[in-house]
Amino acid sequence: MKTIIILFTLLTITSINAQSSYEKGMNKAFETWKNKKPDEAIHIFERIAKAEKENWLPYYYAAQIHITTTFSIQDAENIESRLSKAQEYLNEAKAITKENAELLIMEALLNTAYVAYNPSIYGMKRSPKVEQLYQKAKQLEPQNPRATLYHAEWKMGAANFFGNDPKVFCPEVEKAILYFEKEANDTPFYPKWGKNEIKRVQKQCSK
């Protein structure tokens, strides 16, 4: 009997270990990303995504790393292949979860990256898409802080371009700050980034 209990306990421990290997894997990926090894981090996320077939988060983060990486590189071929890979990851994620505001926001950022990289080719086609994606995200989650913040930033950019006053969108940024405070989600590793970007966006308001 004792043996059975001990055995059972041991097996439970191993299975707990197995469960937390998702957490371990995700943590390792974030760690790697933090240590400025974006491609290795993408690899880990991709591996987790392929193993956890019902979980959209690893795809989401793999896409995010590709997208944010393009903001700091110049090589056209590299940018194009990263953005198309990011789109592939997002498509995989969208197949797992429907009507997901976070994925729409990430897709908006992806399209923003295209526009930023080559406005003359992508500007006309993708700008309306960015707008539409943010709107849909806000419809699904009116108090999503990332949707609110980045949509405001996008509209400020457009206002600057057309010579209008970007400050009219500053109340939106204030709203985003509030939403960041209120943000709560129990799912581990659920997106909650973006708070650190407020200051950068707010710069336009203090000018």
Place this chain on the structure above:
Amino acid sequence: MRLTLTIAFIFFFISIHAQTKVSGTVTAPSGAPIMGANVYLEGTYDGGSTDEKGSFFFTTSETGKQTLQVSFLSFETYTTTDEVSTMNDLKITLREDVNSLGSVVLNAGTLSAGDTSKTTVLSPMDIVTTAGSDGDYIAALQTLPGTSKVAEDGRLFVRGGDANEANIYIDGLSVFQPYTATTTNIPTRGRFSPFLFKGTNFSTGGYSAEYGGALSSVLLLNTIDEPDQEKTDISIINVGLGLGNTQKWKKNSLSINAFYLNLKPYQEIISQRIDWIKPYESLSGEAVYRYAFKKGLLKIYGGINYSNFNLIQEDINTPRGINFKLINRNTYLNTSYKGTLGNDWKITTGVSYANDRSDIKIENTAIDNQENNFHAKLKLRKRFSNRFKLSFGTEQFINTFTEQAKSPDFTTFNTSYTNNSTAAFTETNIFFSKKFAMQLGLRAVHNSLLHDTKISPRASLAYKTSDQSQVSIAYGDFYQNPEQAILKYNKTLEPQKSSHYILNYLYQHNKRTFRAEGYYKSYDRLLKFNTDTPEFSSIYTNSGSGYATGLDLFWRDNKSIKNIEYWLSYSYLDTKRNYKNYPTKATPNYAAKHNLSLVTKYWIEDWKSLISTTYSVASGRPYNNPNTPIFQNQKTKAYTSLNLSWAYLISQQKILYLSVSNILGADNIFNYQYANTPNSTGNFSRRAIRPGADQFVILGFFWTISDDKSDNQLDNL
């Protein structure tokens, strides 16, 4: 004791699991190590990345048969299934992904405008913001190399071919009357509004076996798959009014637009050389409905157009001029479906139908004609791998034409024909490597009116010479039936033939594009007749022939000067042909030897303005002077035109637009018409054929109403 053993056993078991090692190296086909490849066991977290030597090493707790995957950007994913314990010191060579961005592209003869950056020379935006095009995509294409500017006609003239030699397709289906109805020396426009299209492929030669019936060129227009948002567009222009609306719901979307054009008020203010009795007036409407199925997309496009005008045509032989009146009604329907069938099969199918009716009155002669055209197409494409794709398909064309001419001088005269063609085509795409690709095609057409079957081969090869450049070649045979004006009188002729030989060099780097294309084109079995114009009693033969050879250059730079984008096109053309009623081989009037276009777009941020200019120059065009002994050996003076347009953004959704063509007022002469008989001094007198007005001014206000308030009509201008 037993317990201890058991525990020990379990730990041993676990630790054994943790200790299976997987290792190896990953290299490119060249043998160079690949750094940063993702190597992992499918369905597990176990894996690693390759280092600078291409080596990888990781441990796994998995046992038994496992699948190892190796993936890296711009290479094909490698998989192998084996016992984990044997996955040691693996030597893995990845294959290059030929679909990736740096791959060679089969592009000889083609100029594409689209929203992907692969070999694209123009963006859709460019097409419509080109000064002088005034929203006509055909006019914008005339700034590309390989075209000749024939301003009094308005249609596409490609590489020494006349305008009948170019076919236009929407979503792969034939457009039978792509241009608005007009008459001699009154320039036409494309019937379709440019904002319905997301991409354009303009082939100036050597095009795919999927297309036929055109000796020189095909223009492929693709409609938008899914509109971005619901909106209403209002345009108020000095020559007309336009209204457009887009709706989206569930998997459906519908775009409609209507335009009314009337040149009367404009021509009352600005004097014209032409004596208009009733200036050009037209009403057109278009609608596109799209439905997204789970595995495909259905599109239905419909367009109707009504136009009329009446004028006195100047004529050297008739001093008081010739009264010409036209009423034209055109209906066009195009339904297409594209989708996947599973197992890497793709299907593209559709039908298009056009009905075109013209009531023409030339002096006392009334001509009523009606043409019906039908095109059905089915194409299947199988992707065996990224490196080998095969497509094949079949097409049916049905064409009926009836015409009735009535005149007090003769009794009613009826002509009609039914002209059906059946075609089959196949094409294969082979990528030998990322650097070297080939496309081979074959097309067979049977025409029931001419009782004739023709088989035409097509081939193209492309080789990437460096990361930024490639060389490609293409060859093809092309057949085209005699045009309607001849077919209605004679049905025993053969299709005309041309062969294209093309050598292309493309360099693309850092937002700069250079493209050079040399070609030779031979013409055979061109139609000849023995009267001034095709007539009932003319003698027709297939005895004509000719050639065209030349060099097309294109340079585009979006980088060197801030806020300025520009492109420069130059075409050199040497062509001669003996066709129609030519007594000998000669260069036709439409074929200028040198054509140059410089298009610039300047965004002035402080003025919120996009200023575009187009400067076109063409060397003198040949014409025939019967006072000289040699046929067609005179040349007009050179053509120049500087066009300017200014789009001012009042706010994000309101645009004020001004466009002036030929701002310097150059006095252009296209051709001369000579009298049929000599005057009293024994000379043939002449009149110059010139534009209806030297300049054309458009002033417009464009307003977009949409929820997000960021869209505007800049892309429609």
